[in-house]
Amino acid sequence: MHGGPLIVSDVMTHTVAAIGRGASFKEIVRMMQDWKASALPVLEGEGRVVGVVSEADLLPKEGVRDDEPDLTGSETAESGTAESGTDSGSSSPFARLHGHAPLAKADAVTAGDLMTAPAVTVRADATLAQAARTMARARVKRLPVVDDVGMLEGIVSRGDLLKVFLRGDEEIAEEVRRVLGSCCPAPLSAVSVDVEDGVVTLGGHLGDTSLVPVVARLARAVEGVVDVEFDLADEAAGTA
Structure with a gap:
């Protein structure tokens, strides 16, 4: 080291793939594949980070294929309870699916609906230890790097933080x-x-x-x- 600990700007990637709120599902998947990125910042205006779309946000679209709805309503008698105060119709498979927050993303088709917000971010002048703690607490693999007004400056990944061991x-x-x-x-x-x-x-x-x-x-x-x-x-x- 030269005079102090490494900071995020020393290891981050400055060229970042990002998307707008209106980006389509397929556009997001294609960009992730092209950039080999597991998550993409979502920007609005001139580059302010408002959220992040990750692979985890996209997977419910595929996972919901295994949920075969019972169109006969035969499950309603067992799933509806007097204690919950719900009627039999609200306990249908479709209703339960749309009422479950993670699975609700299966219906989303744009970045604005898919994204996790607000985004967990880090400043460029944060130490690598601070960035690592933020990643660990948020359980994310990548952090958008922003300035003091939330404008995107780069991205830092787990791999970037491990560079110190080289x-x-x-x-x-x-x-x-x-x-x-x-x-x-x-x-x-x-x-x-x-x-x-x-x-x-x-x-x-x-x-x-x-x-x-x-x-x-x-x-x-x-x-x-x-x-x-x-x-x-x-x-x-x-x-x-």
């Missing part, structure tokens, strides 16, 4: 040395830093073993670090 071992080692040296240089002057496949091993003499959790946390915060281990002389530090 950093070379020596580059990681140099940053770990810099971070540890700038935070607490005196006690760590005799600590060696070795990295192999992203695993940092801190050796030598730490002096104060109470610093082990602090040192581990600092080293683990360096992007690209997979794990932190200790091999300290005459000190039972174990593995962080």
Whole structure:
């Protein structure tokens, strides 16, 4: 790293496939195929993100084919209950289908009806850790990157966030040395830093073993670090 943590703008894709509210179902599928994208931002105006259409939004159209409606109404006696206060007609297969939010999308034919809104987005200046937490909480694979007024600037995917683990071992080692040296240089002057496949091993003499959790946390915060281990002389530090 050079002076700070990586941010979304360092790894995001700037050229993005996007659609308008009026895009048709087949147009959306075709664009996903052409761009090899699992989700597309939906824009209005001059490029403000108002939603996202994902493969999950499209699948109910295919899944509903297995629902064979009972046109005779023979199911109504069992499915309608006095407690619910619904009449027998409202419990038909068609009514139940249209009343079920996820399956209701099976009838949608435009991006405006299919999209999930509001869109979960991220700013370009967010750290990769912040973007990863947003993805995890929202359970999405891609995030539109927007400016302070919601205009589309790019897109960041799970794969983009994992690029930090492609950093070379020596580059990681140099940053770990810099971070540890700038935070607490005196006690760590005799600590060696070795990295192999992203695993940092801190050796030598730490002096104060109470610093082990602090040192581990600092080293683990360096992007690209997979794990932190200790091999300290005459000190039972174990593995962080």
